[in-house]
Ligand SMILES: [Zn+2]
Ligand SMILES: [Zn+2]
């Protein structure tokens with residue numbers, strides 16, 4: 001294997017400029033899934049991918065998930081492109097996922113250059129919308145396969161792929177396809193790999209093995225039948241906003257400690273083994289405070305910040321619907337308000353239990369107020385966390401590949417947010433999922449001047465290939 | 479006097495239909511001051527008034543207060559029409575104020591009939607935008623003078639008037655004119671009368687002798703330099719929204735009791751004399767609860783509701799700027815939020831002292847939280863309350879006129895809101911101001927289907943005339 005991988009690495013280095021040109025070609029397709037006027041471009045991007053894989057000999061299946069209503073218009077959802085490259089019973093089968101749609105971007109948002117033209121900067125940044133999220137990574141798999149074929153190198157695994165065009169818009173239609181195809185197109189998958197997240201820092205690669213879940217709540221307080229004037233009614237009726245701020249203030253303290261009884265009971269304790277994974281991570285409060293502009297960091301130790309990002313539940317208050325929200329002054333008493341808050345959940349919390357605890361607590365606190373208003377807790381979303389052991393052979397393969405390319409052991413990270421497709425694959429295919437990021441923490445995936453560093457792009461193409469070679473020689477049943 | 483007043487009453491009764499036609503004529507001028515496209519109509523309405531008064535022999539002075547920017551357009555502010563009708567050194571001089579602009583109104587807001595066409599209903603309602611606020615009352619003064627002249631009745635006073643076209647849009651430009659004209663056009667004014675508020679109930683007339691002030695605050699909490707994603711930052715940074723709800727929850731309890739130390743210290747105690755004014759008022763919780771749709775009334779006794787509307791300070795929370803406010807779910811941590819709240823103030827509270835107490839209290843509470851965020855209390859408005867003794871001869875004249883027209887002693891009311899021009903006149907002209915409403919509590923001044931009852935309109939025209947006659951024979955220096 002070493003020989004093949006070395007040859008592959010050499011070829012990637014030789015083809016750097018060509019690979020950047022391919023990235024340029026796809027960045028120029030403004031496949032913005034949230035913009036109805038760009039739907040044709042999203043479809044074009046999906047078709048570009050399918051054509052290129054078919055040219056290579058992959059067998060593809062285009063699934064059109066149906067219709068959506070966007071900006072009052074009925075639109076076809078962009079296709080999910082399923083593919084199979086190689087079908088050798090003696091090889092393992094790796095399923096990779098990625099998305100070919102991108103976030104919106106306008107020059108006037110503050111981009112230094114046209115967002116849909118790839119610009120290579122002197123410092124090595126390849127700037128353009130989608131460069132890191134997620135066009136760079138999906139090209140990585142394609143260019144890896146093309147390079148192997150062109151050089152006559154044996155491709156180490158059977159590759160299945162699933163590329164969607166709606167990730168930035170809630171992956172509408174995707175889950176049903178995964179459920180439906182679990183025993184069909186996805187049958188025989190040994191492991192899954194997703195390259196759609198980022199390193200913890202700017203220089204050290206990582207493997208990601210956990211994501212938090214999220215339970216979202218609307219806390220509704222209703223009073224009179226219509227908004228009232230505070231001059232006339234202030235001090236004479238129970239005001240929904242007053243009750244709401246009292247209730248919201250009971251949920252969490254300024255240090256992020258959740259005040260709802262029972263919430264911490266289901267949280268997995270930190271083991272010694274886990275504690276070790278926080279050593280030597282590329283993460284510093286100094287850098288974080290700089291990014292935040294103001295040091296509003298709660299915890300004194302870096303590892304505590306990471307624990308509260310990755311492995312402890314947290315509660316955030318997002319806003320209030322139904323109250324006055326514009327600049328200026330308005331003397332309204334809002335009749336019906338909804339406080340919006342969410343909990344990030346971690347192993348082994350159950351969303352159902354979380355909703356029960358939240359509701360019971362708020363009902364008890366509301367009763368204490370003695371208000372004549374009506375209160376209701378509505379759980380609008382309850383998505384589970386995802387956690388995988390970093391000792392699984394799939395991760396071992398990812399770690400070895402990283403060492404081969406970057407010469408360092410990767411950080412073992414988790415993420416505070418959620419990537420729901422991870423759990424959908426794990427639960428429906430019953431196989432391990434590895435998150436293997438290509439980009440760095442400062443890529444600005446959803447911001448202006450999104451970039452991928454030339455290093456991350458080129459080494460990333462190597463990394464994905466090296467990973468497939470490692471999977472080929474690793475016992476996945478261990 | 480009795481003879482003249484009786485003749486006047488008879489003439490008003492005979493001219494009822496003509497007076498309704500005049501109301502119809504002015505309702506048809508859509509003088510919406512908040513709508514840039516209707517500015518010409520506002521001006522037309524002002525010119526209509528001026529022309530009609532000049533035809534009667536009044537001397538008028540049109541003052542154009544300058545420019546405003548509305549909906550991105552530079553517009554001339556509508557004129558303030560000053561007038562003088564009669565100039566007899568042996569008569570008292572009464573200054574009346576009113577506004578000829580109206581609230582916006584669209585049929586699709588839910589009006590049963592076209593808002594700018596006066597429709598007389600079988601139950602006596604005269605429905606149309608501006609019918610009660612404030613076109614009916616300003617016509618009252620005009621029709622009173624016209625009727626006297628046509629019948630050759632001696633007009634009992636010198637009348638000065640001040641009619642503006644921006645009341646529904648913050649009276650932009652008016653205060654400066656009052657200050658400037660205090661010793662000029664308004665010189666020699668003995669008393670002021672304003673007919674631009676409403677009865678407490680639907681059947682019993684009232685005189686209004688108090689208004690609350692309002693102090694408006696923005697409670698700003700700032701954290702990181704930009705909004706954050708709660709998945710990544712939840713539980714690791716001090717969240718401005720969390721601090722904000724904690725602080726807002728300290729201000730007031732669900733029963734409207736203000737928790738800021740010192741706020742109640744400056745409140746004038748209830749005297750026995752005042753207590754008596756709460757007897758026999760036309761006000762019931764049953765009716766109030768019906769209007770509110772849900773019984774969210776705090777107090778058990780009607781008089782306590784009125785005291786908290788009129789003569790105790792209250793605190794309302796209006797909303798939050800900078801946080802998530804739309805329907806649906808968004809997992810943002812807002813970086814900078816402003817809680818909006820206001821206090822209604824009463825004799826003898828000083829706005830400056832109120833702002834000091836509010837600020838000191840919030841700073842102390844914020845310090846207790848131990849947050850790294852930055853907090854600031856901004857007082858955006860501090861308008862004083864207005865209070866006049868109901869024993870002043872101007873009120874005695876108003877009460878006698880009411881008894882003459884309606885056969886009952888008027889309720890003595892105060893209002894929870896503010897009518898800032900009242901205080902401006904009192905402070906700059908150093909004379910007593912009487913609020914003498916024409917319309918009833920259910921007129922729906924700023925709502926759909928605004929109306930004035932035929933009774934209130936016709937009896938109101940009598941009332942304003944009778945009031946002028948009473949002023950003429952009352953010793954105002956008593
Ligand atoms: Zn992505
Ligand atoms: Zn993304």
Ligand SMILES: [Zn+2]
Nearest residue numbers: 611612645674
């Ligand atoms: Zn008005």
Ligand SMILES: [Zn+2]
Nearest residue numbers: 611646923924
């Ligand atoms: Zn009004």
